[in-house]
Amino acid sequence: MIYEKCRDILLQEFELVQTAVAVQEKIRLAVTERQWTTFEDNLSAMNGIESKLEDLEIERDHLFSVFKTLIHQQSFTDNLDAKGRFYELVSILPENQRNDLTSIYRSLKLESIKLRMANDDLMSYLLGIKAVLKDFFDLAFPERAGKMYTKAGTHFSDDMRSMVLNRSF
Numbered sequence: 113m114i115y116e117k118c119r120d121i122l123l124q125e126f127e128l129v130q131t132a133v134a135v136q137e138k139i140r141l142a143v144t145e146r147q148w149t150t151f152e153d154n155l156s157a158m159n160g161i162e163s164k165l166e167d168l169e170i171e172r173d174h175l176f177s178v179f180k181t182l183i184h185q186q187s188f189t190d191n192l193d194a195k196g197r198f199y200e201l202v203s204i205l206p207e208n209q210r211n212d213l214t215s216i217y218r219s220l221k222l223e224s225i226k227l228r229m230a231n232d233d234l235m236s237y238l239l240g241i242k243a244v245l246k247d248f249f250d251l252a253f254p255e256r257a258g259k260m261y262t263k264a265g266t267h268f269s270d271d272m273r274s275m276v277l278n279r280s281f
Contacts, residue, residue, distance in 0.1 A: 114179050115209045118201065121172050122216045125165060129223040132161045136230045143234065176201060 135157050142151035176197045198217060202210045 114175065114182070114201070115205055115213070117175055118172070119213060119216065121168055121175065122213065122220055125168050125172075126216060126220045126223060128161050128165050128168070129220060129227055132158060132165075133223060133227050133230060135161065136227060136234070140230065140234050140237075143238070 135154050138154045139151060139158065142148070142154060179201050199214075202213050205213070
């Protein structure tokens, strides 16, 4: 039962991450082609995928807790991360089930790495564009240099915008 449930959760996560990789590519294309409606639609789709993945993560954590309770094994440690708990769980299973789950888990990790790389590529692209535009506007409009404006067109001071002040010592 634990094996089937864990396998089902991992397969669902794998499918969602594969879908997220495809949506990430659509987001990249929408940005490069300046199709902002498509961008927003894909961003909404990505948020939905994120929500489903969070639900599956909660379900998987619950499964690990149930597994710990079922086996009443003292060596099942509480301070392991999700990866450690996963490998602790599969170490108890028969070899064929262990191989199946670890294969799915590795595939899930590879897809996650692909997604992270696609996201990093998009962020690098956007940061490059932002730097080029900033440099262009600094050269073209030196009087504007470093000034920020709100949507209403008024000057926006970003001094200490991110500062947090702790008044208790």
